Amino acid sequence: MSGEHAPSTPVAEERASLLTPFNIVTGLIVLVGLILTVLRFTKGLAGVTNLSDNNPWGIWISFDLLCGVALAAGGYTTSAACYVFGMKRYHAAVRPAILTAFLGYALVVFALHYDVGRPWRLPYPIFYSPGPTSVLFEVGLCVFLYLIVLFLEWTPSALEWLRQKRWRNLMVRMTLALTIFGVVLSTMHQSSLGALFLIAPSKLHPLWYSSYLPVFFFISSIAAGLSMVIFEGTLSHRYLHDKMDAHYLEGHDQVALGFGRGAAIVLVVYFFLKLVGLALDNNWHYLLTGYGAMYAVELLGFVALPALLYAVGVREKNLKVIRWAAVLTVLGIVLNRFNVSWFAFNWHLPAAERYFPSWMEVAVSLYIVTVGLLIFRFIATRMPIFHEHPDFKETEPEEEEPHEHEPRPHPQSFGH
Amino acid sequence: MDFFTYHDFTMYTKGAAYLLMAATLLGILGFWLFLTERDEDKLIK
Numbered sequence: 001m002s003g004e005h006a007p008s009t010p011v012a013e014e015r016a017s018l019l020t021p022f023n024i025v026t027g028l029i030v031l032v033g034l035i036l037t038v039l040r041f042t043k044g045l046a047g048v049t050n051l052s053d054n055n056p057w058g059i060w061i062s063f064d065l066l067c068g069v070a071l072a073a074g075g076y077t078t079s080a081a082c083y084v085f086g087m088k089r090y091h092a093a094v095r096p097a098i099l100t101a102f103l104g105y106a107l108v109v110f111a112l113h114y115d116v117g118r119p120w121r122l123p124y125p126i127f128y129s130p131g132p133t134s135v136l137f138e139v140g141l142c143v144f145l146y147l148i149v150l151f152l153e154w155t156p157s158a159l160e161w162l163r164q165k166r167w168r169n170l171m172v173r174m175t176l177a178l179t180i181f182g183v184v185l186s187t188m189h190q191s192s193l194g195a196l197f198l199i200a201p202s203k204l205h206p207l208w209y210s211s212y213l214p215v216f217f218f219i220s221s222i223a224a225g226l227s228m229v230i231f232e233g234t235l236s237h238r239y240l241h242d243k244m245d246a247h248y249l250e251g252h253d254q255v256a257l258g259f260g261r262g263a264a265i266v267l268v269v270y271f272f273l274k275l276v277g278l279a280l281d282n283n284w285h286y287l288l289t290g291y292g293a294m295y296a297v298e299l300l301g302f303v304a305l306p307a308l309l310y311a312v313g314v315r316e317k318n319l320k321v322i323r324w325a326a327v328l329t330v331l332g333i334v335l336n337r338f339n340v341s342w343f344a345f346n347w348h349l350p351a352a353e354r355y356f357p358s359w360m361e362v363a364v365s366l367y368i369v370t371v372g373l374l375i376f377r378f379i380a381t382r383m384p385i386f387h388e389h390p391d392f393k394e395t396e397p398e399e400e401e402p403h404e405h406e407p408r409p410h411p412q413s414f415g416h
Numbered sequence: 417m418d419f420f421t422y423h424d425f426t427m428y429t430k431g432a433a434y435l436l437m438a439a440t441l442l443g444i445l446g447f448w449l450f451l452t453e454r455d456e457d458k459l460i461k
Binding site: 261264265268269272273275276279280281282307311314315316317 | 417425428429430432433436437439440443444447448450451452453454
C-alpha cells in the first residue's frame with residue numbers, strides 16, 4: 001500500500017478479515033464460475049447455454065458485451081471532459097473512470113471467449129483473416145486498439161505504485177494523444193455495435209430497429225458513461241472511503257453535479273432523437289401493442305424520468321436525486337441493450353423458440369462481473385486511484401489542505 | 417393512415433419529423449433553462 005492518505009492494514013488484521021461475507025460470497029461465485037468455465041470449454045456451448053441456430057447470441061452478448069462496452073464509456077467521457085475540453089475540475093474522477101473502463105473492456109474480451117471459444121484464435125480476426133468489409137471487424141479492431149489505449153492510460157497509476165518515475169512521466173506526456181485516440185475509437189465502435197443490428201431489419205422489432213441505431217447507441221453510451229462514473233463514484237465513496245485523499249473527496253461532489261448536468265442534456269437529446277426515429281419510420285401504431293408498452297417503459301421510465309431527475313437534482317443541488325438518476329440511467333441502458341439484442345430480437349418467433357438463458361449462462365456473467373469487482377478492489381486498494389501518490393503529487397498545495405468534504409463555494413462553476 | 421406511393425410516405429414521415437425537430441429545439445431550450453435556473457444555490461447532500 002502506498003500513499004500517506006491511504007493507511008495500510010496490518011498483516012494480522014488482513015488475515016483475520018479474509019473471512020468476510022463479501023469474500024465468502026465472491027469466493028463461491030468465482031468457484032462456480034471456474035467449474036462452468038471447465039464445462040464450457042470441454043462440453044461446448046450446448047453444455048452450458050440455451051443458444052441455438054435461431055438464437056446464436058444470448059445473454060453473454062446482450063449483457064457482457066453490449067452492456068459492458070456501453071457502461072465502460074465512462075473512460076472516454078471523463079478523459080475527454082478533463083483533457084480535451086479542459087474541465088480540470090473533473091481530474092479526480094479520471095483515474096477511477098479509466099480503471100473501470102479498462103477492466104470493463106478487458107472483461108468484454110474475456111467474456112467473448114466463452115461465446116466464441118478457441119481462445120488461442122483470438123488474434124485471427126485482426127492479424128490472420130481480417131474481414132474489413134464487416135461491421136463486426138470494425139468493432140473487433142476498435143475494441144482491440146481501445147483496450148491497448150486504456151491499458152496505456154491506466155499505466156501511470158501502476159508505474160507510480162512501482163515507483164518507475166521515468167516511465168510514468170513518459171506515459172503522462174502521452175495522455176492527450178491517448179485521450180484523443182480513445183475518443184475516436186469509442187465513437188467508432190460504440191456506434192458500430194448498434195450498426196451490427198442494421199443487418200437484421202426483419203428480426204428486430206420495428207420499434208427498436210432504425211437506420212439511426214448507430215446514433216442511438218453512441219449517444220446513449222455517453223449518458224451511460226457519465227452515469228456510471230457517478231454510480232461507481234458513489235459505491236467507491238461508500239466502500240473505499242479510506243483510500244481517498246482530500247483532492248478526490250473535494251472533487252467528488254463536483255463530478256456528480258457536472259456529470260449529472262451533462263447526462264441530463266444527453267438524455268433529453270437521446271429522448272427526442274428516439275421520437276424522431278419513430279416518426280421517420282412511422283412506427284407510432286406499434287406503441288399500442290405489448291412491445292409498445294415495453295418501449296414506453298424504456299423511453300419514459302429509463303430515459304425521460306432519469307433526465308428529469310438529473311435536472312431536478314442539478315437544479316436543487318441534491319446529490320441523492322442525482323445518484324438515483326444515475327442508477328436509473330444505468331438500468332435503462334441495460335434494458336435498451338437487452339431489448340435490442342434479446343427481448344425484441346426474433347420477435348416473430350413463437351414463444352417456444354424464443355431464447356431464455358440457462359442458469360449457467362447467468363452464473364458465468366455474474367462470475368465475470370465478480371472477477372471485475374475483485375480486480376478493481378485489488379487495484380484500488382493498492383495503487384493511487386483515489387489518492388495521489390506522495391512522490392507524484394500534481395495538485396496545488398492550497399488545494400491539498402482542507403480535509404473536509406464540502407464542495408467549492410461557487411457551484412455555478414460546475415457548469416459547462 | 418394509408419400510403420399509396422413512397423412519396424406519400426416520405427411526405428408524411430418527414431413532415432412529422434420536421435415538426436418534431438422544431439419541438440425538440442424548443443424542448444431542449446426549455447430544459448436547459450430549467451436546468452440552469454438555480455445555479456447560484458447551495459449544495460444539498
